[in-house]
Amino acid sequence: MQCELCGAPIVGPSKTIQIEGAELCVCVRCAKHGTEVQQPRRKGAPQKKPGLAAPQARRRPRDVFDLMEGEIVDDYADRIRAAREGKEWSTLDLAQAIKERELLVKKIEKGDLIPEDDVRRKLEKALSIRLIDSTEDSTSTGGPGRVTMTVGDVISFKKSRK
Numbered sequence: 001m002q003c004e005l006c007g008a009p010i011v012g013p014s015k016t017i018q019i020e021g022a023e024l025c026v027c028v029r030c031a032k033h034g035t036e037v038q039q040p041r042r043k044g045a046p047q048k049k050p051g052l053a054a055p056q057a058r059r060r061p062r063d064v065f066d067l068m069e070g071e072i073v074d075d076y077a078d079r080i081r082a083a084r085e086g087k088e089w090s091t092l093d094l095a096q097a098i099k100e101r102e103l104l105v106k107k108i109e110k111g112d113l114i115p116e117d118d119v120r121r122k123l124e125k126a127l128s129i130r131l132i133d134s135t136e137d138s139t140s141t142g143g144p145g146r147v148t149m150t151v152g153d154v155i156s157f158k159k160s161r162k
């Protein structure tokens, strides 16, 4: 290892300094020519801790989002079947439209299986129906005066339901 400033081999501890924006690895004698960098980059950035911060940051908005959307209606099975029959589709036609297995569609229509979010969205799209029980549908006409929930409202709303 050589000093990047004077070129002499570095014996013992090296110093990382900054001179006019450039980081140099220098010998102890040359360290006084620049500003010493306390945390050299090659050690990684200890203040980041990506393993701890990332999962929590991902989870929170999704939680709120799910709640904002409401919950699946009790009669989802009837709504799906009625909408499908309205289109004169077989369960296989519907399964192909949403790229799922026919068995899954049959189970959902019997009420044996509550469709997961992604399947539910595909069903809603394919059949042009709503399967989510949101307060908006029953109370709002879509005009002005519509209730807008803040994140704080949502959280207290969620707590009060438990």
Ligand SMILES: [Zn+2]
Pocket (backbone or CB within 6 Å): 003, 004, 005, 006, 007, 008, 026, 027, 028, 029, 030
């Ligand atoms: Zn040097």
